[in-house]
Amino acid sequence: MATPDAGGACVFEAIGLTKEYDYGTVQALRGVDIRIAPGEFVAIVGQSGSGKSTLLQMLGALDHPTAGELRYRGAPLSAHGDLASYRAHEIGFIFQAFHLLPTFTAIENVQIPMFETHRSTSERKQRAMELLKLVGLEDRLHHFPSKLSGGERQRVAIARSLANGASVLLADEPTGNLDSENATLVLDLIVRLRREQQFTLILVTHDMGIARQAGRVIEMKDGRVVADTLNSTSH
Amino acid sequence: MTFFTVITRGLTRRPVRTGLTIVGIAIGIAAVVALVGISRGFETSWATGMKTRGxxxxxxxxxxxxxxxxxxxxxxxxxxxxxxxxxxxxxxxxxxxxxxxxxxxxxxxxxxxxxxxxxxxxxxxxxxxxxxxxxxxxxxxxxxxxxxxxxxxxxxxxxxxxxxxxxxxxxxxxxxxxxxxxxxxxxxxxxxxxxxxxxxxxxxxxxxxxxxxxxxxxxxxxxxxxxxAGEHVRDSQAYKIIRAMSWGTSLLAVLVGVLGVMNTMLMTVFERTQEICVLLAIGWKRSRIVRMILLESAMLGLIGGIGGVLIGIVGVKILVQTPAIRGLLEPDLNPQLLLSAVGIAVVVGVFSGLYPAWRSSRLTPSHALHG
Known part of the structure; x- marks a missing residue:
């Protein structure tokens, strides 16, 4: 198994990470051990039910592990006093179904996470404009999600995930709801932004074509890591 | 965009439902204004009558x-x-x-x-x-x-x-x-x-x-x-009964308003479960979610309260012109009563939002990844 940066500081270190549902009748994660270094682009692959999305939830502190330990930058995440603050400032999420708020325009959706910062109203607006320009949507600022194409919606979601300057981007099947043209566009955008901004990218996918673009591929099956390989042909 | 924008968008996403809820509160508050204003008017009219007679x-x-x-x-x-x-x-x-x-x-x-x-x-x-x-x-x-x-x-x-x-x-x-x-x-x-x-x-x-x-x-x-002089009406058993009935009827009307707001806010929380989970996933604190729900319901109360006061004033003006009570009393719609009515509406709003807010605070952000 690949263990990059084994001796140095990790962004994430999972030790025997276990997640059970329904009083132990469903075991989504069965003692996962992984280390992820800063700036890595990791693809987590596996069939449906393999535990890849559950692992992403644990990394994003959306749920608590049943057993084992998850460390973020050396410190146990369970000891983190304010997980909302962790999600707001350290992590950016991109969802398969975009999950934009339908009653807010593109620029407003990007501002939503910034309520948990000390930015003023005008600073939030300015930052959202910059981010939407970065994803090529400067002409769609005041469009509601219903007036945007799938690819545009996902680009708004990408801008939103970067709103608070996250150092880790967690993407759950970010191209799953897109046609091939938009999927390529969105993936290229994420890859380009990672290269420019040097954030750690952890992407869940079942598409091996997408996974091949990552620097490292973790394959999961039945809640366990069954392969962890470095990809020399990645971006 | 301010947090206030977030609150108003929450209310305007279902304008008909929000409107009907506001009407529900407004009717309750109008009942408070009308019934209490009339019963107080009964007292003040007699007191003024006594004063003019010296x-x-x-x-x-x-x-x-x-x-x-x-x-x-x-x-x-x-x-x-x-x-x-x-x-x-x-x-x-x-x-x-x-x-x-x-x-x-x-x-x-x-x-x-x-x-x-x-x-x-x-x-x-x-x-x-x-x-x-x-x-x-x-x-x-x-x-x-x-x-x-x-x-x-x-x-x-x-x-x-x-x-x-x-x-x-x-x-x-x-x-x-x-x-x-x-x-x-x-x-x-x-x-x-x-x-x-x-x-x-x-x-x-x-x-x-x-x-x-x-x-x-x-x-x-x-x-x-x-x-x-003036206190004799207030101390009378009949007036006490009228006053109690006014408040009793008003509070029943307000209770209907409470149930209306609570129903609306619960529906809002159920409908927006996914959205609330997304907000939690992108870093919103639970306290901010609770504040959002409570402010939305308080806003419903405030708008309903102001509407209710206006309906109450107009209603009372029409009522005192009816032959049955014309010339008997002058409604006492003093600013204190009107402000209290709006205050009651806001409290009703906040109170009605407590349970929905509590429900929303118990949602887990992991639901954001589903659906």
Whole structure:
């Protein structure tokens, strides 16, 4: 198994990470051990039910592990006093179904996470404009999600995930709801932004074509890591 | 975009439902304004009436009826010698159905008593003496009864000529049929009986002396009770019942509003479960979610409250023009009542949002990845 940066500081270190549902009748994660270094682009692959999305939830502190330990930058995440603050400032999420708020325009959706910062109203607006320009949507600022194409919606979601300057981007099947043209566009955008901004990218996918673009591929099956390989042909 | 924008967007996403909820609260608050305003108006109208008549103390027996119970007119003789008593005027007042009206104040007054002196003739004249079988009408009573000087008025079994129309300076006075005490005693079969003594005290009498005089009179006259003018209505059993019923009915209406807001906010939380989970996933604190839900429901209350106050004011204005109560009272829609009504609406809003807010705070952000 690949263990990059084994001796140095990790962004994430999972030790025997276990997640059970329904009083132990469903075991989504069965003692996962992984280390992820800063700036890595990791693809987590596996069939449906393999535990890849559950692992992403644990990394994003959306749920608590049943057993084992998850460390973020050396410190146990369970000891983190304010997980909302962790999600707001350290992590950016991109969802398969975009999950934009339908009653807010593109620029407003990007501002939503910034309520948990000390930015003023005008600073939030300015930052959202910059981010939407970065994803090529400067002409769609005041469009509601219903007036945007799938690819545009996902680009708004990408801008939103970067709103608070996250150092880790967690993407759950970010191209799953897109046609091939938009999927390529969105993936290229994420890859380009990672290269420019040097954030750690952890992407869940079942598409091996997408996974091949990552620097490292973790394959999961039945809640366990069954392969962890470095990809020399990645971006 | 401010947090206030987030609140308003939450409310405008389902405009019809939000509108109906606001109407629900508004009706409840309108009921508070109307019923409490009217019951308070009943009290203040009588107090103003007393003030314009120059009455300091009222000796009456306000039992559970809307009008005081009659007692012997000889009581006046026991009160007159007491210290600080300057002047008395015996009355027999009743709420009666007069011709087309369901309820009107009919006031028989001791001839020559001070309560005649605040009446200013607008048309016609006063009765010549206590023996003249005639009435004068307050100007509102004349309007309601559609009478002018020279017409006759059917009072109990007798047709009495209207000899004058007067301005009494207060709604209670202007809404009254006024005649001499012996005539009303005869017409109602209450010979030798009165039910109110209006009393003036000597100038310079202190509030404390006034209270002492009340106690003295109450001890001396077991048939009745002396109360400072204006307070006699507030202390009456009937008024207390009216007030309790007003608040009771109002609170029931408000309760309906509470259930409406709670239902709306619960629906909102259920509908927006995914959104709330996304907000948690992108870093919103649970306290911010709770604040969002509570502010949305408080906003519903505030808008409903303001709407309810406006509906209440208009409703009361229309209500007091109805023949049944026209001229009987002036609603007391003071700013304190109106602000309290809006305050109640906001509290109702916040209270109704507590459970939905609690529900929303228990959602887990991992649901954001589903669906």
């Amino acid at each position: 009455t300091d103390l009222v000796v009456s027996n306000m039992g559970s009826a809307l009008t005081p119970k009659p007692y012997p007119a000889t009581v006046v003789d026991r009160i007159t010698p007491l210290p600080h008593v300057a002047e008395t005027c015996a009355l027999l007042a009743d709420l009666m159905s007069v011709e087309t009206t369901d309820m009107m104040i009919v006031s028989g007054r001791q001839w020559g008593g001070f309560t005649w002196k605040n009446l200013h003739i607008i048309a016609g004249r006063m009765p010549h003496d206590a023996a003249e079988r005639a009435v004068v009408l307050g100007q509102t009573a004349a309007e309601v009864l559609k009478k002018k000087v020279g017409d006759t008025l059917q009072l109990e079994t007798e047709e009495l000529p209207v000899v004058g129309i007067v301005d009494g300076g207060a709604i209670v006075e202007n809404g009254s049929v006024i005649l001499s005490l012996p005539l009303l005693q005869e017409l109602t079969g209450n010979e030798g009986k009165i039910n109110v003594i209006d009393l003036r005290v000597t100038p310079g009498t202190t509030k404390e002396e006034l209270r002492q005089l009340c106690d003295q009179i109450s001890a001396l006259v077991p048939e009745a009770r002396a109360v400072i």
